Amino acid sequence: MTRHKSYICGMSRTLLFSLFVLLLIGCAETPSQPEQPEPVSFAETSYAEGFSIVDFHGMSCLETYTLEGEETSLSCRVCKGIPPDTLLEVNHYLFRDSVTITTLSTTHLAYFWKLQQLDQVLGTAYASWVKNQEVNARLEDGRMRDISGEKNIDFEQMVDLSPDVLITYPYGGEGYEHFEELGIVVVPFSEYLEIHPLGRAEWIKAAGWLIDQEEQANAAFAEIEARYNEAKELAANVQNRPSVFTGSNDGGVWFAPSGQSFIAQFIHDAGGSYLFSDHQERTNLKLDFEVLLERAMLADYWGKVSYREEGITLESIREDDPRYASLPVFEKGQVFYCNAAKTDYFGDAIVEPEAILQDLIAILHPELKPQHTARYFQPVELE
Secondary structure (H helix, E strand, C coil), X not given: CCCCEEECCCCCCCHHHHHHHHHHCCCCCCCCCCCCCCCEEEECCCCCCCEEEEEECCEEEEEEEECCCCCCEEEEEEEECCCCCCCCCCCEEECCCCCCEEECCHHXXXXXXXXXXXXXXXXXXXXXXXXXXXXXXHHHHCCCEXXXXXXCCCHHHHHHHCCCEEEECCCCCCCCHHHHHCCCEEEECXXXXXXXXXXXXXXXXXXXXXXXXXXXXXXXXXXXXXXXXHHHHHCCCCCCCCEEEECEEECCEEEECCCCCHHHHHHHHCCCEECCCCCCCCCCEEEEHHXXXXXXCCCCXXXXXXXXXXXXXXXXXXXXXXXXXXXXXXXXXCEEEEECCCCCCCCHXXXXXXXXXXXXXXXXXXXXXXXXXXXXXXXXXXC
């Protein structure tokens, strides 16, 4: 017998737009609808703050939340099961045992790769950025398609693929309602706003829930968590914590992760001290370049994430802006980097946080990992 599934999506929209969508899908509100009970937590997350799996009207539901701003609010609710007659917010009914996925972010592919469930991923945007060999093989032979278009998504490709779910990110992009009209459930993932590396990795549970792989996702995350915490223990008792700054210059403004970011957590767990830890907002901080140069005079290391096909050297950094050469970290050669053109930093790295942590420990405390082979981050070679 085919198992029935229904999905609810409670996107944050104006009342007028919500009524319009309800009309499109043939649902109607009634004055007698009872007050909705609060969802009950079904599976607690240990690190992630952007999603939870709850019991709502007897159904298992995935809720995702907005993490930007001072307050967290519900962004989307997706439910499995037959809804009660009184539950009229149902937007989609799927009568399939296997849910198919498309995604706007190559990062999200790593969750399904880790779960060995790439068969259920029909397409991804920005396919040219993919580094994972298994995903690239699927893109080459047509088992997975590039859904990139002039405005984020190729609509005709999506119609042809007809996936059950489109995973998006909750910033930028317009027109998702067109896909909802086709019966495609739009689910925003905000793993990039998590403040702990394990919080980002824990979104594998949300991915697993979508494709009925909850147990496998829980087991996969437990292994990731164990490996990360094992690496973390190496630097837990270091006496000296070198200071580290990160970020990049764009038009005279220095953009960097705040002290409430997974980057700051990585540096802390690697036995370092993040230079911008006094900034506690979730969003990236913005500093005048001159202010950055002044603060960076006190730093012991500079960490960079770049995308350079030709590689990264001190000279290439100097060419970006000659003022970098005046920084003590530059003069001492204490600059480290991840070249996203050569590594899968925007893909597999999200489910391999222990590999990044080990790289950072080897850089900040080389005595703790003298024989380490870098996976993502490595020191700039001295010329």
